[in-house]
Amino acid sequence: MVDSGSILVTGAAGQLGAVGRTVTGLLLDRGLPVRAMVRREDDRAAALRAAGAEVVVGDLLDPADVSRIVSGCRRVYFGMSVSAAYLEATVTMAAVARDIGVDALVNMSQMTVSEMSIQNTTSSGQQRQHWLSEQALAWSGLPVVTIRPTMFLESFFQLAAPAVRARGRIEVPFGRGKTSPVAATDVARVVAAVLADPGPHLGRIYELTGPRSQDMHGVAREFSDALNREITYSDIPAEDWERGIKKWGVPEHLTRHLVAMGELHRAGRYDRLADGVERLTGRPPMSVREFVSLHAEEFGGRRL
Numbered sequence: 001m002v003d004s005g006s007i008l009v010t011g012a013a014g015q016l017g018a019v020g021r022t023v024t025g026l027l028l029d030r031g032l033p034v035r036a037m038v039r040r041e042d043d044r045a046a047a048l049r050a051a052g053a054e055v056v057v058g059d060l061l062d063p064a065d066v067s068r069i070v071s072g073c074r075r076v077y078f079g080m081s082v083s084a085a086y087l088e089a090t091v092t093m094a095a096v097a098r099d100i101g102v103d104a105l106v107n108m109s110q111m112t113v114s115e116m117s118i119q120n121t122t123s124s125g126q127q128r129q130h131w132l133s134e135q136a137l138a139w140s141g142l143p144v145v146t147i148r149p150t151m152f153l154e155s156f157f158q159l160a161a162p163a164v165r166a167r168g169r170i171e172v173p174f175g176r177g178k179t180s181p182v183a184a185t186d187v188a189r190v191v192a193a194v195l196a197d198p199g200p201h202l203g204r205i206y207e208l209t210g211p212r213s214q215d216m217h218g219v220a221r222e223f224s225d226a227l228n229r230e231i232t233y234s235d236i237p238a239e240d241w242e243r244g245i246k247k248w249g250v251p252e253h254l255t256r257h258l259v260a261m262g263e264l265h266r267a268g269r270y271d272r273l274a275d276g277v278e279r280l281t282g283r284p285p286m287s288v289r290e291f292v293s294l295h296a297e298e299f300g301g302r303r304l
């Protein structure tokens with residue numbers, strides 16, 4: 001594949017998983033030129049610029065912005081934060097990428113899509129939009145690589161950290177459902193590997209999980225080991241979960257997505273194992289214990 005132009009990374013400022021931000025750093029470390037797209041000029045944009053990226057500001061829902069930022073790039077990572085307008089952003093990117101012509105479009109999706117069909121969908125608008133987005137990209141004829149990670153370990157910052165800090169408990173409505181969360185940094189390592197040499201990956205779908213699938217008691221034991229204090233799992237009612245999320249004041253789209261994640265975990269739909277991380281990066285994915293050790297302060301610190 002002829003190398004021409006920078007690699008475009010969307011959603012590069014980073015909010016939750018910050019896959020785009022990590023991908024930007026990994027590509028720059030490899031000496032590859034990166035155009036990092038952000039929504040606004042702020043400290044995160046300044047940090048990307050200081051790291052060596054060409055920073056461009058734009059809105060993924062504005063076709064003229066998207067055309068301006070894609071122009072001159074042959075490889076694209078497309079990802080943005082969970083949003084009610086996700087499908088619109090994907091189709092806008094697809095229309096522009098077709099118009100300009102790209103060699104590779106690496107699309108962030110979700111592992112749940114692997115189990116979705118016309119007859120079997122979920123109540124999460126985000127997951128439905130990923131399912132539709134994947135189909136629209138397939139119809140587009142673009143050279144696409146699809147990344148389907150399971151729940152990010154970083155989601156525990158949002159979902160579990162306050163109760164772990166306050167009460168030493170992970171309070172989620174996952175029942176006995178098993179889960180295999182993956183670090184967003186591992187997801188970013190996969191995306192960077194694909195963008196650095198997309199040819200062999202075009203048309204492929206990569207499912208990404210952590211190293212083991214276990215119920216939340218198992219996850220809590222890994223938290224305990226990492227923090228050197230007892231962390232337990234408390235299976236809370238779905239209504240308490242929904243009430244708690246609503247108190248955060250997040251958009252309805254995200255509330256519905258998190259409620260659906262709870263239901264799907266309980267139904268065993270996150271009990272999956274895939275080898276995508278190791279296959280593409282040559283390194284096994286990070287465990288819950290390693291992740292919590294790295295971020296011990298977020299969870300109230302490690303007891304000495």
Ligand SMILES: NC(=O)c1ccc[n+]([C@@H]2O[C@H](COP(=O)([O-])OP(=O)(O)OC[C@H]3O[C@@H](n4cnc5c(N)ncnc54)[C@H](OP(=O)(O)O)[C@@H]3O)[C@@H](O)[C@H]2O)c1
Nearest residue numbers: 011013014015016017018019039059060080081150151152
């Ligand atoms: N979290 C999980 O457990 C999980 C699991 C599997 C898959 N995923 C998928 O991963 C993706 C999220 O990735 P992530 O966690 O790396 O993203 P992120 O860090 O939450 O956000 C990426 C960036 O997208 C930007 N953005 C949002 N709307 C935009 C718009 N209209 N125009 C331009 N930029 C916009 C945000 O900018 P600002 O910060 O400036 O607002 C944000 O910095 C979603 O597709 C999600 O479905 C997530």
